[in-house]
Amino acid sequence: MDPFSTEGELVNIHSAFHQGQYQDVIDFDASAFSPENQLPARVLQLRSKIVLGQPEEVLAEIEGEDTPDLVAVKTLAQHAAGDTASALHVAQELAEKYSENATVQVLCGTVLHAEGQSEEALALLMKHQGNLEALALIVQIHLQQNRTDLATKEVTAAKRWAQDSLLVNLAESWVGMRIGGEKYQSAFYVYEELASNPATSSPVTMAGQAVAELHLGRLPEAEAALSAALQKYPDNAELIANTIVLNVLTAKDTTELTSHLQKNHPSHLLLTDLEEKSAFFDTIAAKYAPKVS
Amino acid sequence: MQSSPNMLTKACILITLVFESKSSRAKGIAFHPKRPWILVSLHSSTIQLWDYRMGTLIDRFEEHDGPVRGINFHSTQPLFVSGGDDYKIKVWSYQTRRCLFTLNGHLDYVRTVFFHHELPWILSSSDDQTIRIWNWQNRSLICTMTGHNHYVMCAQFHPKEDLIVSASLDQSVRVWDISGLRKKHSAPTSFTFEDQMTRANPSQADMFGNTDAVVKFVLEGHDRGVNWVSFHPTLPLIVSAGDDRLVKLWRMSDTKAWEVDTCRGHFQNASACLFHPHQDLILSVGEDKTIRVWDLNKRTSVQSFKRDQDRFWVIAAHPEINLFAAGHDSGVMVFKLERERPASAIYQNQLFYITKEKHVKSYDFTKDSESPPILSLRKLGAAWVPPRTLSYNPAERAILVTSPTDSGIYELINLPRDATGAVEPTNMKRGQGTSAIFVARNRFAVFNQSSETVEIKDLSNSTTKTLKPPTGTTDIYFGGTGCLLFITPTSVVLFDIQVKKQLKELSVNGVKYVVWSNDGHYAALLSKHNVTIVTKSLEQVSTLHETIRIKSATWDDAGVLLYSTLNHVKYSLLNGDNGIVRTLDQTVYLVRVKGRNVYCLDRSAKPKVLEIDPTEYRFKLALVKRNYDEMLQIIKNSSLVGQSIIAYLQKKGYSEIALQFVQDPQTRFELAIECGNLDVATDMAKELDRPKLWSRLGVEALAHGNHQTVEMTYQKQRLFDKLSFLYLSTGDQEKLSRMAKIAEHRGDFTSRFQNAIYRGDVEDRIQMFKEVDLYPLAYLTAKTNGLAEEAEAILKTCGLTEDQLKLPQVGETLQTPRPIVPTFKSNWPVKAAGHSSFEKALMGEVSIGDEAAGENGYDHEGDETGTAARESLEDEEEGAAGWDMGDEINVEDDNGFVTVDSAEAGAASSEADLWARNSPLAADHVAAGSFDSAMQLLNRQVGAVNFSPLKERFLDIYKASKTYLPATSGLPPLVNYVRRTTEETDSRKLLPIIPRDLETLVSVDLQEGYAAMRSNKLEDGVKIFKRILHTLLVNTVSSEAEVEQAKKIIATAREYILAMSIELHRRSLPTDNPESLKRSLELSAYFTIPKLEVAHRQLALMAAMKYSFANKNFSSALSFANRMLANGGSPKLLDQASYNLSLLSAKKTKVQCERSPQDKIDTEFDLFAEFEICAASLTPIYGGSPSVSDPYTGAKYHEEYKGSVCRISDITEIGAPASGLRLFVSSVN
Incomplete structure (x- = not known):
């Protein structure tokens, strides 16, 4: 039986991970799981640690392990720790050797994609056998490549066999946020349901809800959602970034938030993108000058 | 409400006119228990049979001689009885339309006649002071009741018990016990002595004083004759109406009866009265031309309706439905007393509705089950006034209920999580309003007809926005996301709540209800006799007319509108094709269609399921859709x-x-x-x-x-x-x-x-x-x-x-033409279009490729004529096309199941790239990150050359166009693109959101600028106005009207920047040398030139006046003072006091200056010359002298400044060739 299915014993830890409740994942009592589920649970916990910014600890913890799953975790940790070159190298190796391993698919797929090897990542992920995480990753890669059509197909196909799965719902919402129109509202409902329930609420779901509100043009609601979320998670990058966007839209000052983001997440997409555009602006603007100055 | 007379009262109970007939004085009325018929007996001896639903006269019965006063339908048989001033009681068959027989016996006018509800008896009352009971089966008199000593005006059977009540001009009301009579006539099994005795002495008291009918109670209390009396249908109550203008309520027990109370109000003889069949109300009519409604429990007047001319003589109630009829001097009116339409709302598979007991219930369509009461709204509005509308909010599980009481109130109530019974609501919010509906998850709109406003409120019931609906608005409805529909008597208006703007107006008369289709794409506007189908943007799709009143409508999932009239369920396709689905025997309010079931609420607010045959409309729909x-x-x-x-x-x-x-x-x-x-x-x-x-x-x-x-x-x-x-x-x-x-x-x-x-x-x-x-x-x-x-x-x-012989010129041998093609061998080839795909399907020809033109002769003959070749070519194409279709289906299926191979993969352009493609506006290019093309556009449109002041604006727009959705952990967030219109999904029409729209600029930035001017913070002011210019330069607006507005704002900003720069420059000048003093005086004069708001111009004039005055330039000061006084105007931006003060000082100055109107220092300021001010040198450009202007702001400059950057905008090049700023594209492709 699929340990992640609704009856499986990993369902809770798995859901918690994907709802972004990483601390809860780490706090799970992994020893209670049956032996064959010990490893997946541990992988989830290790991944949570990486997300929470403790890749070094993870590296130390799995030093010397050679199970492919843990090696995959290692690549992810290396990548997160900034050692991208060797991470990529190992990931490529793993992808060749253990392409059937679900953990390897997902983690190495992540690393490959993060390193711009999206096609390779996709090739690896496509080998999955009903691995929802891989599916979600495929969807995300498609979306990042602006192939909403392909992403939609993946989700529709997945809905046939995993209708109620959290990941499929989330993936569908991601796609919905790209398609827009009525899909915004359904995405909103998914996130709202998760965010409004204290058991499933997390920065990830709250950000999702706020972003959906924002896309729906409901700025006051988005503002309420974001400020509530920021109070709880003042340092979450996505929350800050989206608040910046919102504040620009509502014509409010963003300097403080920007410097906050700069301080905590200097490499956030918003900042790097903006920096690039700022330089771009200067280059282009320099081409124009008045005839008489 | 409506101007038509059918809504007779404003508040409380609505008396709604259903039907009105014109005739001579109506003395008697009877409702048919099942059919929509009413019998009216007239003073002119005629009896009329009306269909009040259709408003047609069905029949007339004219055999009585003189006025007919009593009339009654039999409850089951096709019979009715009448009694008239010819002393006769006639029994009629309305089937054969004949009088069956006449009962003779009364010796004076017959006042009332009534059938017994189960026995074959007729009860009559007469001026001969008797009440008689007749058996209409053997046509005999079976009982005569004497006792009244004046005309008996009315006598009625008790609806259940063996009692009769009678009213007489002898001022008494009597209750009679007729159980003896029943005993005698109910086929006895054995004859007792007593029975034999009574049989032997019909209609006489036996030796023990028993008779068939004995007086049980005599009710005395009226001071004058009593005209009418009736029993309560269920309670032991009696109501009577008399010439003493009173309506009296009596109660009885087994042993006694007594007067309970009196309803006072009629100011003329009260003619008739009755109890409301279902509610605690009494209705009475009188010769004072009024119908009055009384509260049974409080005996207070609830409502009255007055006719201008006609005295009322009689009132009757329909035994089952909420209908009443009153007869008056010139006919009959049939009316309803309350709204029957149950308030209801649908969400997905649930129907929420309010029952007659004012309980909120829900009904589940999937389970076909009714919930127990969820909530009791007993306290909402007046007791007898049912709530008018119900609006449901699924997100909050809240309802909004409106009631017409007190000219309209609404309540916002959260439904309890699970239905536990009719609990009183807690934590409800209420307010005044004619209509109230949810417009968003956490917003609702309240329409107030008296103040003609619509308020948008949040769930804590505080107003967030106030809208002004068009005048004459009577109702509001949900208008699709973020919109409202305003209903006026002649039109429907779609209104955007966000931008407070009317989007569209459609002239439709008398719309009463709006029903949205399940997908929200279409709405049906129902008026009394018309259904108009519109799209969500209020474009009319079709309209249809019904001669019978339209009651309700609902949409099928396939987009077919089902609507109900008084007696039919009908359908209408979007194209207006319509037809009957089934007939109705009573009015229902449709709420939902699912398959063959139509769900509806009946008049008693009970959910009902009607079975329909949707074949016809489905077929027509399929036909229209070519399915x-x-x-x-x-x-x-x-x-x-x-x-x-x-x-x-x-x-x-x-x-x-x-x-x-x-x-x-x-x-x-x-x-x-x-x-x-x-x-x-x-x-x-x-x-x-x-x-x-x-x-x-x-x-x-x-x-x-x-x-x-x-x-x-x-x-x-x-x-x-x-x-x-x-x-x-x-x-x-x-x-x-x-x-x-x-x-x-x-x-x-x-x-x-x-x-x-x-x-x-x-x-x-x-x-x-x-x-x-x-x-x-x-x-x-x-x-x-x-x-x-x-x-x-x-x-x-x-x-x-x-x-x-003499032969004429002989011609050549006649050659008959020889056909080249043996056409006769086969028919002319015809393109095989004769078979529609439909026919093919019907004939079972599944494979389309088969019928490649085998039979058309040309092919196998190998003929090489051009036509043939072409024909066969076409046939081939046909065949191929047929196959293609098949292929396509396969391909799609494949894609659905199989994961896509990587050949198809690869990155595509993002939505942001689409924006730049979809729009010629600079702002959209900026949002797309395409700064280069944006700058190019701006350069071409307004000659923008110095972009650095725009950097912040560019980056802001760019920033605001994307959100970051966290997805898989370990990867950067998913970037999504924020759209200008949230509903748009067509990739060719997608456009980005642009922050700081025109509305914000007007309502925030511009006001800030004005404030800076007022508070003399000119440096800030210049910055603010420049920011406005910069923001507007890279922006979009949504209509031509807004383009105009934007242009005005640009001009305003230009004038203010110019004015402020002049004043700032003046302040920076030293005043110690005469040269700069002169310049300073000039500048202060120029400060008054730019077109500022009047109040601000006054400030400039004031400053200039004072400055001139201080420097003894009295003439100039005088002119400033004069201008100030001339401006006078309204003190819009300054408070009254200081404004008056400034005017006062102007007056004073004027007086002083007029004494010696001379300038001490000569300035170049010429009061009377036409000139503009160069924004760079701050010197005048007189009319006719050469100048250049800025392509963006339109600021004027001396010619020598051509080619430099505009001092006002800081961005554009003065005098540069430019095509003009574009902020709006009427239809983006």
Whole structure:
């Protein structure tokens, strides 16, 4: 039986991970799981640690392990720790050797994609056998490549066999946020349901809800959602970034938030993108000058 | 509310007029218990039978002599009874429309007659002071009740018990016990002594004082005669009305009866009264021309309605439904007392509604189950006024209920999580409002008709926005996301709540209800007799008219509107095609259609399920959508035949489909001809075999090039000439010669000659000429064709020689044309379009490729004519196209199941790239990150050259266009693109959101600028106005009107920046030397030139005046003072006091200056010259002198500044060639 299915014993830890409740994942009592589920649970916990910014600890913890799953975790940790070159190298190796391993698919797929090897990542992920995480990753890669059509197909196909799965719902919402129109509202409902329930609420779901509100043009609601979320998670990058966007839209000052983001997440997409555009602006603007100055 | 007289009162109970008749004085009224009929007996001796629903007079019964006062329907039999001033009681059959018999016995006017509810009895009251009971089966008098000592005005049976109540002008009301009478007449099993005694002495008191009917109570209390009396349907109560103008309420127990209370109010004789059948109300009518409604429990007047002219004589209640009728001097009015339409709302599979007990209940369509009461709204509004509307909010599980009480109130109530019974609501919010509806998850709109406002409120019931609906608005409805529909008596207006703007107005009269389709794309606007279907943007799609009142509507999932009238459920397709689905025996309010079930609420607010046959409208819908598979399915699975559907198909141009339904050969033939199906037409023609049909078939077949059929029709019609010509043109030589033979047989020489010519058969011609003795012609023919021998022979026969003849010039041998193609072998090829895909499906021809033109002759003959080649080519294409369709389906299926191979993968352009593609506006390019093209656009449009001030704006727009959605952990967030219109999903129309729209600029930035001016913070002011200019430069607006507004704002900003710069420059000048003082004075004068808001101009004038005055330039100061006073105007931006003060000082200055109107220092400021101010040098540019202007702001400069950056905008190049700023594209492609 699929340990992640609704009856499986990993369902809770798995859901918690994907709802972004990483601390809860780490706090799970992994020893209670049956032996064959010990490893997946541990992988989830290790991944949570990486997300929470403790890749070094993870590296130390799995030093010397050679199970492919843990090696995959290692690549992810290396990548997160900034050692991208060797991470990529190992990931490529793993992808060749253990392409059937679900953990390897997902983690190495992540690393490959993060390193711009999206096609390779996709090739690896496509080998999955009903691995929802891989599916979600495929969807995300498609979306990042602006192939909403392909992403939609993946989700529709997945809905046939995993209708109620959290990941499929989330993936569908991601796609919905790209398609827009009525899909915004359904995405909103998914996130709202998760965010409004204290058991499933997390920065990830709250950000999702706020972003959906924002896309729906409901700025006051988005503002309420974001400020509530920021109070709880003042340092979450996505929350800050989206608040910046919102504040620009509502014509409010963003300097403080920007410097906050700069301080905590200097490499956030918003900042790097903006920096690039700022330089771009200067280059282009320099081409124009008045005839008489 | 409505101006029509059918809404007779404003608040509380609505008396809604259903029907009104015009006649002479109505004295008696009776409702039919089942049918929508009412009997009216008139003072003029006529009895009228009306259908009050249709408003038609069904019948008249005129056998009474003199006024008819009493009238009553039998509850089950097709009978009614009447009693008149001719002392007669007549029993009628409305089926045979005859008087069945007459009961004679009364010795004076008969006042009232009533049937007993179960026994075959009639009760009559008369001026002869008696009350009598008659058996209408054996037509005999069975009881006479005496006791009243004046006219008995009214006598009625108790609805259940063996009691009678009577009212008399002797001022008493009497209650009679008739149980004895019943006992006597209910077929006794054994005769007791007592029984025998009573039988022996009919209608007399026996020795113990028992009679059939005994007076039980005598109720005395009226001071004058009593005109009417009635029992309560369930309670032991009696109500009476008398000439003392009072309505009295009595109560009785087994042993006694007493007066409870009196309803005072009528100021003339009260004619009649009754209890409301279901509610605690009393209704009475009187000669004071009023109908009055009283609260049974409080005996207070609830409502009254007055007629202008007519005294009321009688009132009657419908035994079951909420209908009343009152008779007056000039007819009858039938009315409803309360709104019957139950308030309800639907969300997904749940219906929420309010019952008559004012309980909120829900009904689950999937389970077909009714919930227990969820909530009690007993306290909402007045006790007898049902709530008007219900709006449900699924997100909050809250309801909004409105009630017309006190000119409209609403309550916002959260529903309890689970239905535990009719609990009183807690934590509710309420307010005044005619209508209240949810418009968003956490917003609702409240319309207040008296103040003509719509307030948008949040869930804590505080107003977030106030809108002004168009004048005369009567109601509001949800208008789709973020929008409202305002209903006025003549139009419907779609209004955007966000931008507070009217989006569209559609003129439709008298809309009462709006019903949205399930997908929210369409809405049906219901008025009394019309249904108008509109799109969500209020474009009219279709409209239809009903002669009978339209009550409700709901949408099928497929987009078919089902609506109910008083007696039908009907459907309407989007294109306006409509028809009847089923009949109704009572009015219902449709709420939902699901498959064959129509869910509705009846008048008593009970959910009901009606079964319907949706075949017809589904079929028509399939037809409209060209969904042939479904049509086929319907045809196969149901018995869909009938003239109507055929006529419909024919009318809509689907003759070929109609053909499938028809059996009648004549119709089939017509249809076949119409759609060009020759095979069927031929078959039918054979069956009918009429020359006319053959001829029509021939014409049609000829047009098709189907000469084989043509040939057959000609044969059938014996049109030999035509046949010959046909054979000639198709090149059928063989048949042509056969035609010649036939002609020979027939002895028809003309025909023979013709055939001979067609065939080019000279011998035959000559032979024929010889046979008819036309030797000259024969000779000539022979000669012409070079048949010398034959010619000789002819000459011989005639006994002539050649030189005896004088021949005309002989022409050449006639060559008959030879057809190149053996056309006759097969018909002219026709593109195989005769078979519609529908027919194919019907005939089971699944594979489309089969019918590549095998039968069209040309192909296998290998003929090389161009036509043939082309034809077969086309056929091939046809076939190929057919296959293509099949392929496509397969491909799609594949994609659905199989994961896509990587060949198809690879990155595509993002939505941001689309923006730049979709829009020619700079702002959209900026949002897309395409700064280079944006700058190019700006450079071209307004000559922008110095972009650095715009950097912040560029980055802001860029920043605001994207959100970051966290997805898979370990990867960067998913970027999503924020759209300008949230509903848009067409990739060719997607556009980004642009922060700081025009509205914000006007309502925030511009006000800030004004504030800076007012508070003399000019440096800030310049910055603010420049920011406005910069923001507007890279922006978009949503209409031409807004473009104009934007232009105005640009001009305003320019003027303010100019003015502020002048003043700032003046302040920076030293005043110690005369040169700069002069300049300073000039500048202060220029400060008054820019077109500022009046109040701000006053400030400038004030400053200039004071400055001039201080420097003893009295003349200038005087002119400033004059201008100030002239401006006077309204103190819009300054508070009254300081404004007056400034005017006051202007006046003072004026007085002082007028004493010596001279300037001490000469300035260049010329009060009377026309000039503008150069924004760079801050010196005047007089009219006619050369100048250049800035392409963006329009600021004027001296010519020497051409090519430099505009001082106002800081961005654009002065005098640069420019096409003009674009902020709006009317239709983005």
